[in-house]
Amino acid sequence: MPDSIVDLQNVTKVYTLGSNEIYALNGVNLTIKKGDFVTIMGPSGSGKSTLLNMVGCLDLPSEGIVRINGTDVSTLSDDELTTLRRDNIGFIFQQFNLIQTLTAIENVEMPMIFSRMDAAARRKKALSLFNQSNLEIEYADHRPNELSGGQQQRVAIARALANNPTIILADEPTGNLDTKTGESIMKLLEDLNSKGTTVIVVTHDQRLAEYSNTTIRLQDGEIYHESGEND
Amino acid sequence: MNLVKTISSNMYVELAKRNLKRHTVRTILAAIGIIIGVIAISSMGILGNSLKLSVAGSLGDVGNEIVVYPSYGESVITEKQVDELYKVGDIEYIIPILSNVAKAEYKSESIFTNVYGLEKDGLYQLVELEEGYFLRSGSKDCVIGANLAENLDLKLGSRLTVKDSQFRVVGILKESGFGLALNPDGATFITPEAYKKLYEDVDDGYNLVIVKVKDLDYVETVAGSIEERLNKKEDVVTVLVTGSILKSIDDIFNSISLFLIGIGSISLLVAGVSILNVMLMSTMERTKEIGIMKAVGASRKEILKMFMMEALIIGVAASLIGGVLSFGGGFVVNILILKEASYLFAPSSIMYIVAGVTFGIVTSLAGGMYPAWKASNMRPLDALRYE
Ligand SMILES: Nc1ncnc2c1ncn2[C@@H]1O[C@H](COP(=O)(O)OP(=O)(O)O)[C@@H](O)[C@H]1O
Ligand SMILES: [Mg+2]
Numbered sequence: 001m002p003d004s005i006v007d008l009q010n011v012t013k014v015y016t017l018g019s020n021e022i023y024a025l026n027g028v029n030l031t032i033k034k035g036d037f038v039t040i041m042g043p044s045g046s047g048k049s050t051l052l053n054m055v056g057c058l059d060l061p062s063e064g065i066v067r068i069n070g071t072d073v074s075t076l077s078d079d080e081l082t083t084l085r086r087d088n089i090g091f092i093f094q095q096f097n098l099i100q101t102l103t104a105i106e107n108v109e110m111p112m113i114f115s116r117m118d119a120a121a122r123r124k125k126a127l128s129l130f131n132q133s134n135l136e137i138e139y140a141d142h143r144p145n146e147l148s149g150g151q152q153q154r155v156a157i158a159r160a161l162a163n164n165p166t167i168i169l170a171d172e173p174t175g176n177l178d179t180k181t182g183e184s185i186m187k188l189l190e191d192l193n194s195k196g197t198t199v200i201v202v203t204h205d206q207r208l209a210e211y212s213n214t215t216i217r218l219q220d221g222e223i224y225h226e227s228g229e230n231d
Numbered sequence: 232m233n234l235v236k237t238i239s240s241n242m243y244v245e246l247a248k249r250n251l252k253r254h255t256v257r258t259i260l261a262a263i264g265i266i267i268g269v270i271a272i273s274s275m276g277i278l279g280n281s282l283k284l285s286v287a288g289s290l291g292d293v294g295n296e297i298v299v300y301p302s303y304g305e306s307v308i309t310e311k312q313v314d315e316l317y318k319v320g321d322i323e324y325i326i327p328i329l330s331n332v333a334k335a336e337y338k339s340e341s342i343f344t345n346v347y348g349l350e351k352d353g354l355y356q357l358v359e360l361e362e363g364y365f366l367r368s369g370s371k372d373c374v375i376g377a378n379l380a381e382n383l384d385l386k387l388g389s390r391l392t393v394k395d396s397q398f399r400v401v402g403i404l405k406e407s408g409f410g411l412a413l414n415p416d417g418a419t420f421i422t423p424e425a426y427k428k429l430y431e432d433v434d435d436g437y438n439l440v441i442v443k444v445k446d447l448d449y450v451e452t453v454a455g456s457i458e459e460r461l462n463k464k465e466d467v468v469t470v471l472v473t474g475s476i477l478k479s480i481d482d483i484f485n486s487i488s489l490f491l492i493g494i495g496s497i498s499l500l501v502a503g504v505s506i507l508n509v510m511l512m513s514t515m516e517r518t519k520e521i522g523i524m525k526a527v528g529a530s531r532k533e534i535l536k537m538f539m540m541e542a543l544i545i546g547v548a549a550s551l552i553g554g555v556l557s558f559g560g561g562f563v564v565n566i567l568i569l570k571e572a573s574y575l576f577a578p579s580s581i582m583y584i585v586a587g588v589t590f591g592i593v594t595s596l597a598g599g600m601y602p603a604w605k606a607s608n609m610r611p612l613d614a615l616r617y618e
Contacts, residue, residue: 058526058612079530086528097523097615101249106242113242114528159527 004067005167005198006032006055011064013050013221024050025061026221032200032214034166037193039209040202042218048202049171051218055200056089056169057081069166086114090160092170096152098144104155105130105140111162122162129158133188150181157188168192170201174208186211247540250513261502261509262549268499269553269591274560275495276583279488281565281574286484287477297442297454298412299461300469307436308468312461316440319456321449326353327437328413329426335419336392337383344379345418346393348426356443358415363387363402366422374402378416393419394429412441412473450474495587499594506598510542514606521606522614534607542599543592550591557584 013025024047032038032055040048053059054066057073066073068084076084091097098107105126112122130137133154144152153173160168170189174182182205190211193199201212209215217225251258299316301308313327329348334341349357351366354374366372373393375385380403385391389400398421407415421429444453454470461468514521521534529537561580565572574580 053612056526058615079532082525082528082530085526091526093615097519097526099520099523101246101253101520110242110524111527114524114530114533163528 264502265549271495273557273587275491277561283484373398510602525611538603546595
């Protein structure tokens with residue numbers, strides 16, 4: 001499948017807690033094509049975050065193969081994985097996960113600093129991402145704790161877009177937001193997807209799943225249902 | 232665009248400063264440790280150095296002379312032995328000296344003095360005149376040291392009584408400090424003829440011979456040749472190289488300095504541990520932040536750089552403050568122990584401050600190394616999960 005951007009084969013993740021073995025993922029096969037908008041649903045503890053972290057190369061499988069853009073990630077070193085994340089993947093978290101010591105705009109600039117973009121170019125890009133994420137410029141110099149939840153998540157989205165990723169991964173991005181704000185965040189992700197970015201979102205909310213073209217349902221670390229309603 | 236201040240061109244410096252400010256008290260305490268350590272090292276170094284300089288100052292100009300004494304059990308160096316000395320090569324001049332101790336009297340006061348009998352030419356080589364002139368051979372004149380002149384209130388032309396004979400003071404010497412072959416400051420110099428009249432009953436021969444070598448590089452070889460020539464059968468003379476004495480004194484004081492610096496280093500070591508501790512706390516607190524940064528593309532090197540930058544900033548700032556305060560510390564220990572501080576600004580003392588500052592920075596970096604390494608090696612997911 002040449003146009004598959006994410007390809008998981010028989011991926012298992014086992015956590016050992018004392019004598020207990022927990023199968024967070026159990027033999028998951030999944031292919032996501034470039035430009036897809038995928039939602040992952042399932043009860044708490046079903047392995048949604050674990051799956052997303054595999055795709056995001058934050059975690060490596062106990063068994064099975066994860067391919068991103070055709071590359072088997074198990075062959076990469078720690079720093080190579082970092083580079084892969086930096087250049088290809090944008091993360092959005094439930095707790096926003098902004099750096100508190102940096103201002104809003106500096107948070108957006110951070111990934112560009114890691115990819116060694118020069119100061120003027122990254123400031124310009126950060127300002128345009130502010131715009132794109134519906135953030136007012138006047139908040140640029142605010143610290144994260146001076147912003148509302150919705151504003152923080154917009155900053156996080158702007159940060160996720162900093163290095164023009166091909167994949168956006170969002171783990172319950174609306175979980176800490178009210179319904180209205182949550183919907184606007186989903187609209188933003190839909191927007192990005194319409195411009196060609198692959199978006200994978202973990203959510204509890206059935207209504208949010210309607211933004212996507214594919215929904216994956218997890219239970220006890222296994223995919224028990226995959227639907228492509230809008231295909 | 233100008234609504235937004237541009238982040239300082241080096242984010243690592245800026246971020247480090249902000250993180251240090253986050254825990255001002257903790258940062259200041261860690262810095263104080265380094266400051267104290269730098270002051271301790273520098274002041275101890277300055278103290279050791281000042282001790283050395285003050286001793287070297289009172290030693291006077293020892294130079295690289297060879298002094299030949301009669302060995303233990305021998306009373307004098309004979310005329311024959313002096314002739315033997317002349318056969319050794321590479322010698323510039325040889326000054327045989329007669330010496331004894333006698334009571335010197337002037338007016339109602341008296342004091343003990345070293346009486347040296349030697350030729351005018353020899354005296355000219357060994358000491359410097361403050362006023363007057365050197366001895367005329369065959370005269371009953373004397374040249375006296377600065378301290379003797381001061382203690383007995385002697386002037387040029389005064390008549391000094393030494394062992395019941397009177398000598399006219401024709402020259403007074405410059406103060407020269409404690410010497411290894413001669414002690415000129417309290418001495419009375421007279422001609423060998425006058426000396427022999429004063430001490431008729433003692434054995435013929437000299438009490439010491441000073442040998443000056445043509446080239447400093449030959450001092451050791453010449454000393455060896457003298458030993459070889461004169462101590463053929465048994466040890467009749469003792470050969471001393473004054474330069475080597477100076478060197479061993481120097482060695483002793485270097486050891487003292489090193490010891491004192493060692494004591495100072497302990498406080499810097501403690502400071503290094505406190506940096507380690509503070510940085511370790513900081514990495515723990517910022518585990519999640521590290522995870523986020525790694526998730527969005529910070530390599531291990533970049534995380535390492537971030538944490539090392541903090542250690543560097545504390546280290547440089549605290550060490551420089553410590554360096555400045557070291558002048559005060561050096562002043563205090565010098566006043567307390569040496570009762571003077573004139574050696575504080577000697578270049579060799581300043582070197583100890585430079586060394587103290589350098590050690591301070593190095594210690595901070597060493598203390599930051601492990602926490603930074605630990606932070607850089609955190610796995611992003613473990614770090615992200617951390618609450
Ligand atoms: N680091 C870990 N150590 C042990 N167990 C873990 C760890 N991470 C996740 N798990 C377990 O794996 C399962 C799946 O977790 P997760 O993927 O976070 O679920 P979800 O995001 O769907 O709520 C859960 O049972 C969880 O307790
Ligand atoms: Mg989860």
